Amino acid sequence: MSSAVKPPASGPSADATTVSFPGAERPARTRSVDSHGVRIAVYEWGDADAPPLLLVHGGFDFAGTFDVFAPILARAGHRVVSWDHRGHGDSEHTALYSWDADVRDLLTVLDSITQEPLPVIGHSKGGGLVTQLIQALPHRFTRFVNIDGVPTPRRHPDVADRERTRMLAKELSGWLDHRREGPSRVRKAGTLDELAERRRRMNPRLPLEWLRYLVPIGARRDEDGWRWKLDPVMRFGGFGPWRPEWGLARLPGLSVPMLGVIGLEEEPMGWGGRAEDIEPWAPRGSELQFLEGVGHFAHIEEPERVARLSLDFLS
């Protein structure tokens, strides 16, 4: 195996456990910004004086998931900047989470980098956040690489009305119970290997060595074991008025040139979008790259290839 775990220190939390992974580099610089009272952890790879490039991670991820992808971009001559979304990684947990709040945090980070327009790469939810901020502030961006961040409506099997009512009732009461009591819950502790295995359920296509690499970055070590730092109130599913069609409908008017990189292998975290879903909505002049045999985390599965596509497009 290519990774090596240093023996864990005897005490809790402050140990320096690291797992190595080929090509992975921790950021050269870390800092934090205050986004309206919320502390946001910011990371930078590459020469501090190089032209900036912003990287935006997806839901349930953290900036450390760019530890292979970002250094490739940095070596190509960029100051690569990313951050942990609120409630993710080392950023502060907050009382409320919403899409607009994430867009606002994005703007805070952007303001901390430059007022000049810059290129941006967003993955998944990160691509969606960037799409929205470009609509509000097109003058702040030059070019946009959107890695599997184009929402496409999923097909739900038809269910009878009564069945749908039962399903929604369960979803609603589950959400309300979680909303009320969620904060008293703590994540389940585990060994480093157990956390990597758990993450594999969301990332079934990523190598276990990579998931093990992420544990000491995205998790903290308590007396009783490792716990992902992600705020325990975050959960999948839920409900709300939002529809993927709304995200699609905003694409054609996008004024900043966009490269869409879409992995065609379906997996739990992906949109499952196909060319026929996305092409009719692509902005005029945009480029779309559909990658066979690649899943939702294209920049992790094939970092060199996706970095090359991105750099060619951004240059």
Place this chain on the structure above:
Amino acid sequence: MSEAGVVTRRIRAGKLELALHTLREGSGRALLWLHGLGERSPDALPELASGWPGPVYALDFTGHGDSEVPAGGGYSAELLMGDVDAALHTLGEATLLGRGLGAYAALLIAGGRPTRVRGAILCDGHGITGGGPEPGGSMPIGLLSGEGTAPDPFALVELSRDPRPPDYATTFVRQANELSGLSRPITVCCRERPEWLRAVEGEPGVERAEPEEALAYYAGL
């Protein structure tokens, strides 16, 4: 206790503490008053609620009145539904009277906790329209600065532009119809009728009435 003699309890809703005011003590089913966007709970029993036979409470939503103001915004109508759920957890069953944004929250929780809500009365008030059936133009609201005092400017902005698709709103009516056991779980008293509300009015189980009539009807359940 305020000058008017209103007793206030602190209740927990997720990570935040909310203020639940007792406007009048009593026994039997509670009436829960839900204020509009940017408002706070009434200081004293409103005339409209004076005929209610049971106790009367009023909830300050997150970021409003005496409830906690979180850092950095992130509001949604579903969050307010959660606020009402926390109050219902304390009160058990209740009939809801919501103004404006409180009316929308009352509709959502009538579908979300159909056995706890014994009638939701939807009245005019601030924040009844929301952002319309689809998201409006993108707006970077990074220019706002909250001072940590209520009403939270993030609440005022975010809850006046949240999308409220008509077929989303009617989903909650259908949940209430199927699961509340009531033949008329929702009563609409609003004269202002945004699209979501017009769709709600078209559903079975929804009546139009004056608030006095609606209160008398639900008091008799």
